[in-house]
Amino acid sequence: MKVLVVGGGGREHAIIKSLKKSPRVTEIFAAPGNGGIAADAVCTGIGAKDLPAIADFAKKEGIDFAVVAPDDPLVLGCVDLLEGEGIPCFGPNKAAAILEGSKVFSKDLMKKYKIPTAHYETFDDMQAALHYLETAPIPTVVKADGLALGKGVTIAETREQAVEAVRACMEDKVFGDSGSHIVIEEFLTGPEVSVLSFTDGKTVVPMISSMDHKRVGDGDTGPNTGGMGTVAPNPYYTEEMAQRCMKEIFLPTVEAMNAEGRPFKGCLYFGLMLTADGPKVIEYNCRFGDPETQVVLPLLESDLLTVMEATAKGILAETEVKFSHQHACCVVLASEGYPKQYETGFPITIPADLEAEVYVAGAKLDGEVLKTAGGRVLGVTALGESLQEAIDRAYAQAGKVTFANAYCRKDIGQRALQAGGTVK
Ligand code: AMP
Ligand code: GLY
DSSP: OEEEEEEOSHHHHHHHHHHHTOTTOOEEEEEEOOTTGGGTSEEOOOOTTOHHHHHHHHHHHTOSEEEEOSHHHHHHTHHHHHHHTTOOEESOOHHHHHHHHOHHHHHHHHHHTTOOBOOEEEESOHHHHHHHHTTSOSSEEEEESSOGGGOOEEEESSHHHHHHHHHHHHTSOTTGGGGSSEEEEEOOOSOEEEEEEEEOSSOEEEOOOBEEOOEEETTTEEEEOSOSEEEESOTTOOHHHHHHHIIIIIHHHHHHHHHTTOOOOEEEEEEEEEETTEEEEEEEESSOOTTTHHHHGGGBOSOHHHHHHHHHHTOGGGSOOOBOSOEEEEEEEEETTTTSOOOOOOBOBOOTTOSSEEEESSEEEETTEEEEOSSEEEEEEEEESSHHHHHHHHHHHHTTOBOTTEEOOSOTTHHHIIIIITOO
């Protein structure tokens, strides 16, 4: 089968490497792909948001199955377009992708269907939002409605910061139209867990839980990033918690989307906070997480293509989805200075005998030479029988991958270890 993967980051590289293991996959194309992905797929260079060009390519190339990985093309309706051309797809259609595309939609859905989440108010009028902030409990959280490149969330420690965030969204329009609607919500505390799941709109099959490390610096300091590393499974997410989340959050969400006439098929990502009052939804994503995918898919023992096809066909209940009992750790190597200013264009050396998977995010080929081309350059994932072993291996192997100005966090997985991650 010829498979097309839309996207070009570390997540897509992990999806492609996993699909490559399927004996039924004959050729993989990426849109756009990147310099590292080029070792595992044909990179078309077609932008992930260039929907007409993607559909055109898929038709001409005779693509048998497409995987739309990033949020933007999903929210824009890439799956609708490809399915309209008769190409089966993994991913939600536009009507369902709104679950991530609009925070106002997702908050209202959770309220209507009593799915646990932070208390909130929505505003499309700035004066009303500012008035509300005069008496709102502090800290508070201000969120732009739309995608906002993952930067639309402000945790305001003071009333002044909250006012500033509201003005930035609604007056200065720093997130464009994304910020003309906002959500102001209760600040929650507790361990965070990412649970990616396969769902065909009837059955929900959660994947192994994981833990992201969003801040750039050790000890969770400094600005937010796209993710500096991950571990799986997440030790805070016990079997008992998993059962509770299935009953209180996962199935009710899928049923709520059906009741709204927006059945969700694809990867539904639950960003959860385990609060003293129980698990609550921080955010939904309509896609695989990055860099969660880089630790979750290496633990998948079943054939990814088969599971994705079953998801698209609505026969997930009859399909085995098996994960290994091992642990995984992904250490992201970034360009020094990320997420602010950084230099690129440095050659990357990856030893041929590396005992880990490398998932390339921001790199391009200059002739035969792979060079840095982004903030997050690549992720190094290793497995182990314990979390400690996975962490030690990931760091040992990441240390052998070199490029100028490389930076990584030194404490990926340490919080998980403290939570009991050594206990298998
Ligand atoms: P997002 O950009 O939506 O992934 O949110 C970024 C981060 O903000 C999340 O991973 C949480 O750590 C934090 N966050 C979002 N909403 C809340 C909330 N209501 N209370 C506390 N932290 C939050
Ligand atoms: N790692 C968080 C996300 O993919 O949104």
